[in-house]
Amino acid sequence: MTAQVNRAVTQTRTARAMLRPVLQSNLSLRTKIGIYKTYIRSQLTYASPAWYALCSDAQRRRMQAQQNCVLRMCADAGRYVRNDVIARDLAVPSVEEFVRRLARTMFSRADASHHPHLRDLAPLHARPPDATRALPRDLLRTAGTKQGDG
Template sequence: MLRLVLRSHLLLRAKLALYKGYIRSRLTYAAPAWYALCSTSQRKRIQARQSITLRIIVGVGRYVLNDAIARNLCIETVEEFIQRIACRMFDIADQGPHEFLRNIAPTQERSSSGRPLAREITKTPPPKQ
C-alpha cells in the first residue's frame, strides 16, 4: 500500500513529508534506547531500508548512489538522525525541572558484559561510509 503511494505522481515534497512523518518515525521509534545495542549488521539493515524508501520516492535507476540521493533530498543518515534526537532527548531530560529525569542515562564506563549504554550514541560520531 505504501509503495503505491510513494510511486504515485504526488509531489516530491509530499512524498518526503510522508517519509519523514510516517515511515522514519516508525523506523526509529524509541531509538535512543535501543540503537546503541544494535549490531553493525542491524544498523546497516535499518540504513538500507531508508535507502530503498528514498530510491522508491525519487524513482531513480539502480546506478545512482544512495548517498547522492540522500544528499540531493537533504535527508541525513539514520545514524545521524538518531544521534541528533538522542542528544536532544538527553539535553531536555538533564536540563528539565524534574529531578528524577536528570542524568537518567548516566555517562559511565561500559558494563562488565561489554554492552554499550544508550548515551554512548551521543558521544561517538557516525562512521564514514
C-alpha cells in the same frame, strides 16, 4: 536487539508496501519525503535513542537499507545511482545521524529538566576501558566510534 530491529524492519516494510502507490505517484518530491518521515521513519526509529546503541553493525545496515529503499522509490532513481547521492540530494540524514540527533535532544532536555528523576535518566557511568557494550548515552559521542555488537 534482534527482535527490536526485526519488528522495526517488518513494520517499515509493511508501511512501504501500503504506501507504494503514493510514493511512486506524481506527487511532489517534498510531499513524498514528508510522507516517508511521518509514516515510515517514525516506525523505524521509534524509541531508538534507548536501544540503537545496542545494535550490531549488521542490524544498523538493515535499518539503513529500509531508508535507502524508500528514498530510491520516492526519487524514482535507477539502480546505478548511489544511495548516499540520493540521500544528499533529498537532504535526508542517515538513520544513524537522525538517531544521534534524537538522542542529543532527548538527553539535553532530560539534563536540563527541573525534575530530578529526568536528570538521572541514563547517566554516563565510568566504565572500564575494555568494556565493549555500548550504552544509550554513547550515541552522543562522535560518529566514528564503535558502538557494540548487541
